[in-house]
Amino acid sequence: MIKEKGILFILSGPSGVGKGTVRKALFDRDTELKYSISMTTRGKREGEVEGIDYFYKSRDEFEELINGNRLLEYAEYVGNYYGTPRDYVEETLESGKDVFLEIEVQGALQVKENFPQGVFIFLFPPSLEELANRIINRGTETEDIVKNRLTEAKKEIEMMDAYDYVVVNDQIETAVDKIQAIVKSEHCKRNRVAKQYKKVLEAELG
Numbered sequence: 143m144i145k146e147k148g149i150l151f152i153l154s155g156p157s158g159v160g161k162g163t164v165r166k167a168l169f170d171r172d173t174e175l176k177y178s179i180s181m182t183t184r185g186k187r188e189g190e191v192e193g194i195d196y197f198y199k200s201r202d203e204f205e206e207l208i209n210g211n212r213l214l215e216y217a218e219y220v221g222n223y224y225g226t227p228r229d230y231v232e233e234t235l236e237s238g239k240d241v242f243l244e245i246e247v248q249g250a251l252q253v254k255e256n257f258p259q260g261v262f263i264f265l266f267p268p269s270l271e272e273l274a275n276r277i278i279n280r281g282t283e284t285e286d287i288v289k290n291r292l293t294e295a296k297k298e299i300e301m302m303d304a305y306d307y308v309v310v311n312d313q314i315e316t317a318v319d320k321i322q323a324i325v326k327s328e329h330c331k332r333n334r335v336a337k338q339y340k341k342v343l344e345a346e347l348g
């Protein structure tokens with residue numbers, strides 16, 4: 143019997159829109175999804191934990207990962223590298239489990255080249271003013287970095303058409319409801335396609 147592969151879900155959106163918040167709330171509800179923990183050269187924020195929030199690397203270590211083809215995608219974003227470990231994603235999908243990436247847009251576009259069958263979701267702010275308030279009020283970034291992230295945000299929003307779904311993060315629970323509905327609906331679609339494929343095979347093989 144052919145084993146079904148898992149589905150790759152990719153969540154992007156501008157810094158401060160609430161990707162991490164929404165993803166954590168989704169994972170509190172859906173224990174079947176597997177989160178791919180990224181590598182970064184960014185310094186650890188207060189409260190962040192190695193191996194839970196990120197795997198923290200020096201620039202040399204990160205460049206070794208790049209040169210060794212160990213990353214499914216990577217990007218330099220506002221002065222730091224961020225990347226997705228290739229083995230974890232490929233092995234988890236192969237084992238039939240779904241994988242969830244929370245990454246910025248340049249990386250998501252690289253994933254799309256290798257995994258066009260992935261499901262690409264863009265989290266959108268209720269307004270640019272609210273986006274700025276969220277990132278400022280989070281209090282984790284210096285004024286300069288906030289400015290750079292907001293400049294990036296405008297470029298990222300321009301790439302939103304490359305995504306399969308756009309979800310507005312106004313109320314957290316409503317955004318999570320919508321992402322959960324997308325996950326369920328993608329499963330239904332794949333099951334339908336798998337059943338049709340099986341019927342065609344049966345007809346051909348007799």
Ligand SMILES: Nc1ncnc2c1ncn2[C@@H]1O[C@H](COP(=O)(O)OP(=O)(O)OP(=O)(O)O)[C@@H](O)[C@H]1O
Binds near residue numbers: 155157158276279
């Ligand atoms: N729906 C919401 N309404 C109000 N505040 C929110 C909402 N979603 C998230 N926030 C708040 O906005 C801030 C940014 O959220 P979060 O850190 O999850 O964003 P992010 O998109 O993961 O950012 P980054 O890309 O910089 O890591 C946090 O302080 C969070 O509590």
Ligand SMILES: Nc1nc2c(ncn2[C@@H]2O[C@H](COP(=O)(O)O)[C@@H](O)[C@H]2O)c(=O)[nH]1
Binds near residue numbers: 245
């Ligand atoms: N291309 C990738 N982007 C990633 C990855 N992991 C996180 N990110 C994104 O980077 C920015 C900044 O993150 P922060 O934790 O410093 O606020 C944000 O958009 C993340 O989603 C990754 O593996 N690849």
